[in-house]
Amino acid sequence: MAGLKYLSGFGNELASEDPRCPGSLPEGQNNPQVCPYGLYAEQLSGSAFTCPRPANKRSWLYRIIPSVKHKPFTKASCGDLTENWNEVEPDPNQLRWLPFTIPKSTEKKVDFVAGLHTVCGAGDAKSRNGIGIHVYTCNTSMVDRCFNNSDGDFLIVPQQGEILITTEFGKMMVEPNEICVIQQGMRFSVDVFEESRGYILEVYGAHFELPDLGPIGANGLANPRDFLCPVAWYEDRKVSTGYTVINKYQGKLFACQQDFSPFNVVAWHGNYTPYKYNLKNFMVINCVAFDHADPSIFTVLTAKSTRPGVAIADFVIFPPRWGVADHTFRPPYYHRNCMSEFMGLIKGHYEAKEEGFQPGGASLHSIMTPHGPDADCFEKNSTAELSPERVAEGTMAFMFESSFSMAVTKWGLQTCQKLDKSYYQCWEPLRSHFNPNWKPSKQ
Numbered sequence: 001m002a003g004l005k006y007l008s009g010f011g012n013e014l015a016s017e018d019p020r021c022p023g024s025l026p027e028g029q030n031n032p033q034v035c036p037y038g039l040y041a042e043q044l045s046g047s048a049f050t051c052p053r054p055a056n057k058r059s060w061l062y063r064i065i066p067s068v069k070h071k072p073f074t075k076a077s078c079g080d081l082t083e084n085w086n087e088v089e090p091d092p093n094q095l096r097w098l099p100f101t102i103p104k105s106t107e108k109k110v111d112f113v114a115g116l117h118t119v120c121g122a123g124d125a126k127s128r129n130g131i132g133i134h135v136y137t138c139n140t141s142m143v144d145r146c147f148n149n150s151d152g153d154f155l156i157v158p159q160q161g162e163i164l165i166t167t168e169f170g171k172m173m174v175e176p177n178e179i180c181v182i183q184q185g186m187r188f189s190v191d192v193f194e195e196s197r198g199y200i201l202e203v204y205g206a207h208f209e210l211p212d213l214g215p216i217g218a219n220g221l222a223n224p225r226d227f228l229c230p231v232a233w234y235e236d237r238k239v240s241t242g243y244t245v246i247n248k249y250q251g252k253l254f255a256c257q258q259d260f261s262p263f264n265v266v267a268w269h270g271n272y273t274p275y276k277y278n279l280k281n282f283m284v285i286n287c288v289a290f291d292h293a294d295p296s297i298f299t300v301l302t303a304k305s306t307r308p309g310v311a312i313a314d315f316v317i318f319p320p321r322w323g324v325a326d327h328t329f330r331p332p333y334y335h336r337n338c339m340s341e342f343m344g345l346i347k348g349h350y351e352a353k354e355e356g357f358q359p360g361g362a363s364l365h366s367i368m369t370p371h372g373p374d375a376d377c378f379e380k381n382s383t384a385e386l387s388p389e390r391v392a393e394g395t396m397a398f399m400f401e402s403s404f405s406m407a408v409t410k411w412g413l414q415t416c417q418k419l420d421k422s423y424y425q426c427w428e429p430l431r432s433h434f435n436p437n438w439k440p441s442k443q
Contacts, residue, residue, distance in 0.1 A: 059270025083251025128205030161196030170230025348395025
């Protein structure tokens with residue numbers, strides 16, 4: 001959207017006021033007896049008050065009407081959004097989905113919230129420990145309704161169609177190959193301009209942060225300056241027909257009515273904000289001699305658990321880069337992992353599976369389930385001439401990796417009717433190359 005402005009930096013202390021109301025941020029204090037312009041002060045806390053300063057997250061919002069003014073919440077239809085991880089029997093198989101169907105706008109109007117479908121997840125929002133993986137498939141904008149997640153953070157990965165996200169902090173335009181994070185408790189509404197689809201990683205009980213760089217040094221991977229936050233924008237709008245606030249709470253949806261727009265924040269300051277990031281800005285670290293580095297070198301954001309080095313969830317990407325390793329099988333290696341790996345494809349073709357894995361589809365390789373390159377990929381790359389080459393040009397695949405053993409929902413296994421039951425066949429042609437008479441060559 002032309003004209004949108006942003007503030008840059010990850011986790012920064014930021015301040016913004018709508019230019020229509022200069023001086024709307026109080027000076028020298030957070031909660032004056034009377035706020036400028038007659039506004040209400042409201043704090044949004046993303047962490048416990050007593051968290052250590054580096055981990056303390058909060059923002060102060062200066063708004064026309066406080067968010068407490070609404071009618072009582074009542075139960076709303078959850079559709080295909082769920083936290084019931086016991087709907088169907090566990091399935092340890094390698095799973096792959098064809099592109100998820102987007103409803104035609106000519107047949108049925110479906111907005112972002114109505115188009116949420118849970119594919120898999122684990123844990124519990126009540127105990128604040130777990131994750132959910134969803135897809136959204138929608139064709140119309142949210143009108144006089146917004147969404148608020150009391151359970152956790154949403155990391156949104158558009159795959160088809162740009163989305164305009166209006167938040168209490170301002171507006172963000174997010175296109176495919178960008179991501180955005182709407183943190184716990186933040187109200188937002190989604191406008192779409194075509195039939196749209198994307199992926200969502202939801203994390204309970206932790207916030208996303210940049211991974212530690214260790215021996216890499218001070219720079220690399222996703223640089224903090226490339227994360228963008230919206231600037232303050234407000235609307236002072238009465239909605240006589242009723243404005244609906246949809247609240248995800250303990251895995252269920254609830255709705256309440258109010259007679260005004262919730263996007264009435266004239267100014268704000270703090271370090272707890274929504275933000276977006278363009279994946280093309282990721283600085284890739286890679287092997288330049290031999291062997292294959294673990295995919296953790298491609299981590300954009302991580303939500304840490306209480307166990308050092310173990311994530312509730314990592315967001316990992318596989319961007320265009322150079323492959324130069326000598327004496328090396330360059331595609332991903334065969335693998336059994338103590339983590340769950342959910343992959344999606346934004347565009348292009350994934351290097352380890354040129355066929356079958358399509359943009360808008362997905363795969364899940366569960367804890368300790370074997371996976372790796374298909375037979376064609378193995379044969380081709382075992383005999384390829386190892387000259388420097390561009391890898392994944394025009395492609396962007398990603399992975400949601402989690403220490404949780406994720407359960408697939410009934411929607412994911414049955415209802416969506418997109419499960420590719422022939423997936424296992426891509427490994428069937430693998431054959432033995434074992435030669436007991438092999439001898440090392442004399443140098």
